Amino acid sequence: MTTDCWRLDSFAQTLVLAATDARLPEVVYWGAPLPKGCDLGAVTAAHPMDVTGGMLDANPPLSICPEADRSFPGQPGLALRDAQGHALRPRLRLGEVEEDRDRLVIRCADADLGLSYVARIAIDPDTHILTLSAEIESDTPIIVDWLAAPVLPGPQLSDEMIDMAGRWIGEFRPQRTPWSSGIRLREARTGRSGHEHFPGLIVPARGATNTGGAVWALQYGWSGGHRMVAEELPDGRRQIQFGHASATELSPVTRAATGPLLATFSGAGLNGCAIAFQRHIRDRIVQWPDPDRPRPVHYNCWEAVYFDHDVDTLKQIATRASALGAERFVLDDGWFGRRDDDTSSLGDWWIDERKFPDGLGPLIDHVQGLNMSFGLWFEPEMINADSDSFRAHPDWALGPRDQLEGRQQRVLDLTREEVRDYLFDRIGAVLRDHAIDYIKWDHNRLLPYPDAAQARGIYALLDRLRAAHPQVEIESCASGGGRIDAGILARTHRVWLSDSNDAAERLRMQHEAALFLPAAITGSHVGPRRCHTSGRIHDIRFRAWVAAQRHMGFEMDPRELTEEEAQVLTRVTAWWKANRDWTMTADIHRLDSADDAVIAEAQIAREGDRFVVFAGQAATTRQILPRPLTLAGLDPAALYRVTLANAEDLGPASRGPLALKDGPAELPGAYLMTHGLHLPRAFPDTIWVLEGTRL
Structure with missing residues (x-):
């Protein structure tokens, strides 16, 4: 019996494979790093289990x-x-x-x-x-x-x-x-x-x-x-x-x-x-079009106007969004064909002259005059039966003619080269004729049946478009978070985590998604005062700071903001811009909170010299006061200066003296990670932001 062994190592782990008598290898070890000189033959020999009654004479390999x-x-x-x-x-x-x-x-x-x-x-x-x-x-x-x-x-x-x-x-x-x-x-x-x-x-x-x-x-x-x-x-x-x-x-x-x-x-x-x-x-x-470009603050007009596109109104909104700190204006669904609702025109990727009699140029010129770039919504994989494209090519739709529709739409068969060519030509023409650096690529319909060739088709179309328009950044949106995976991210640059802009829901969602996703690709927007998907009303401070945890943007009618709300949003956006050079490459550490009403994370710079903690009060604390919040990922021997970044948000629930309220606290990393920090008492749906610097 002959055995061959192989190993792969990083600082964090070792993987050992072994093959006996030229059969398929099996993983005989996967875990903490093994010593460099470790005898892999001994590891392999120790791997097999015993055999007892009621079994085969040997255990078939788990190859x-x-x-x-x-x-x-x-x-x-x-x-x-x-x-x-x-x-x-x-x-x-x-x-x-x-x-x-x-x-x-x-x-x-x-x-x-x-x-x-x-x-x-x-x-x-x-x-x-x-x-x-x-x-x-x-x-x-x-x-x-x-x-x-x-x-x-x-x-x-x-x-x-x-x-x-x-x-x-x-x-x-x-x-x-x-x-x-x-x-x-x-x-x-x-x-x-x-x-x-x-x-x-x-x-x-x-x-x-x-x-x-x-x-x-x-x-x-x-x-x-x-x-x-x-x-x-x-x-x-x-x-x-x-x-x-x-x-x-x-x-x-x-x-x-x-x-x-x-x-x-x-x-x-x-x-x-x-x-x-x-x-x-x-x-x-992720293959960034320009890796050195700072992540721009988004503005998306969807929850401001929906399908009701009017150039003068959109210009007013763009002007207001720019004043708040937006750096990219994204025109969402409703600009093409005769798209007045979600029942028609998918597949007709030409500009609606009723809404844009002079094309998109005047709006783009206005946006660029405000020092914002311009982005556009597409849903290329879908088609409405009520569209010129479907009437010309009903055979392009995937699945049977009597299928159930979803959102009044069907799926285009991207296994067909002529369909991919049509989409490449139509989308490419819009990108060629306009200064567009961003696509929100949506996908609102489930397939009538799963087909691996359809996924290969969308990959091929995206690869071709990216090669032809390498400066364009693409967001993967599928009714929000319906298509988030490392395969689509090899061809896109951002994900729309959810169609919900409810800050309480986003606080939880972003916390869980951080197990798999970095901040730089996770879009998070400040939604309307009354959330359109939940009906809940949240204070602008909570909405703004939750969005500032990830790739920040706005998605509401900014004309609804009071002067105070506008000042708060401008201040938080300015904070995000001042820190994005390191927060968008920071490591997100989910914090183990002793208070289950608190959802908290620390974003720690790659160099370890600074951090920010977001501690969201997601519910009412069970006891009178919140328990201390212990941090993670710090140097236990280092000294850190910790400041409450949003002290202006202190409210009537916090009445007593507290180190963070009185000014910066200078504490050892060991203390911060073992004892933790006392946070001010807060109402539900509020958030504390702590900035830390290693001294």
């Missing part, structure tokens, strides 16, 4: 692609059929392994079936992210029902897993599921990542918190619907699989591939995994 034909008792990593529908059971043999310091390429084959399998595994030594993918090729067309990215083991000293559910205007709701014998399976079959099924999983070791303990985390980079399997086998072993939603290759193929699976281990709690993901997405996945 990177578990094989049904090797008596594996759980979910296989590959499910194939020949073109006639007969099941295929590959027996893959290890061929060559390409190895360098940070990368493995593992090639295997089943010569009898004419099938090859390639696994790619790489580690980023700076962000501490593993990237894993798999692909298969066949000499003859085959039906691919399931292909998992290289399979990783689940930890044993873990009692639960955390994934994200949600809904429209209520995204990123964590749910905790106990490990138990059998499968935890989640599948997004709507043709996009989905509000309901963010493609991520966190597996904390027993006792792990935001700031301490061992945690494993994964997220899958594919926009067309995914499948996640977390399975505990009868013998106690655990496996985690991610891949495209099952059976979404609708025709026989000779090649299929997974998306990238991003994975990481942290010995420093959930925050360690979160920061690794934040850095990797911001610094490796």
Whole structure:
């Protein structure tokens, strides 16, 4: 019996794979860093479990692609059929392994079936992210029902897993599921990542918190619907699989591939995994048009005017938004075709001369005269039956003619080259003829059925548009947060986390999304006084500071603001601009709050020399006064000066003397992370902002 071993390392983790007798490798270790001189043969020899009564004579390996034909008792990593529908059971043999310091390429084959399998595994030594993918090729067309990215083991000293559910205007709701014998399976079959099924999983070791303990985390980079399997086998072993939603290759193929699976281990709690993901997405996945350009303050006109576009009104709004600090004006839905509501004109991507008799030029000139850039809304993947485009090409719509519509619209079949060409030409003409540096790219309709080729089609269209217009930044919006994943972020630069501008809902949502997403790509807007999606009324201070936690913008009619509200919003926006050079590259540390009414985070500069804490009072504190808030991620031996940045927001609930109210407090990092800071007493739906500097 011969065994080959390989390892990949970063400062935060080690991954060890081993293959015996030229079979598929399996992960024999994934966790805290192992010593550099560690005997991998000894690690591999220690990996197998015992055998007892009622079992096979040996445990079938939990390989990177578990094989049904090797008596594996759980979910296989590959499910194939020949073109006639007969099941295929590959027996893959290890061929060559390409190895360098940070990368493995593992090639295997089943010569009898004419099938090859390639696994790619790489580690980023700076962000501490593993990237894993798999692909298969066949000499003859085959039906691919399931292909998992290289399979990783689940930890044993873990009692639960955390994934994200949600809904429209209520995204990123964590749910905790106990490990138990059998499968935890989640599948997004709507043709996009989905509000309901963010493609991520966190597996904390027993006792792990935001700031301490061992945690494993994964997220899958594919926009067309995914499948996640977390399975505990009868013998106690655990496996985690991610891949495209099952059976979404609708025709026989000779090649299929997974998306990238991003994975990481942290010995420093959930925050360690979160920061690794934040850095990797911001610094490796997103391809910025101009990396040195500061993130501009948005203004989006949707919740001000909806479809009622009038040039003079829009100019008035732009002037007001600019005075408040906006640097980009985004014209939302309603500028094209005969788009007076959501029942018509999708697909007719030419300017509505009724609303814009002189085209978009006069509005763009006005916006640019205010030193703002101009952005425009599109929903290219969709079409209304009431549109010139549909009347000319009814066959361009995906799915049956008698399908259920969503928001009075259908999906364009982007697997067809002529459809992609049409969209490229129409969108490209608008971009070519106007000074536009931003697209809000929406996606408001679920697919009639999931189709992996449709996702490849949108990727191809986005890649082509970005190559032709490299200066244009693109936001991924899908009824808000319906398409957020590392696959779409390789082609876009911002996500619209939710269609809800309710600051209380955003406070919670942004806190949970920080487990996977950085601040720089997460759009957050100051909404109207009365929120259009919840009906709640929030003070401008709360709305403004919650938006200032991420990529800040406004989305309301600024003419509704009182003079006091305008002053508050201008002041908070100026603070955001003065600090964005470091906050947009800061690490977001979720704080473990002893008071469950407080949702808090610390954004710490990459150099560690400064931080800002946002502590939101999300509900009424159970006891009379809030408990101290402990910080995280600081140097315990350093001294920090901490200032209450929004002391002007102190209200009648806070009556007593308090260090933060009296001026800057200078305290050791050890004190701040162990004892914590007493916050002023506050009413619900308020927020405290603390600025810290290392002395």
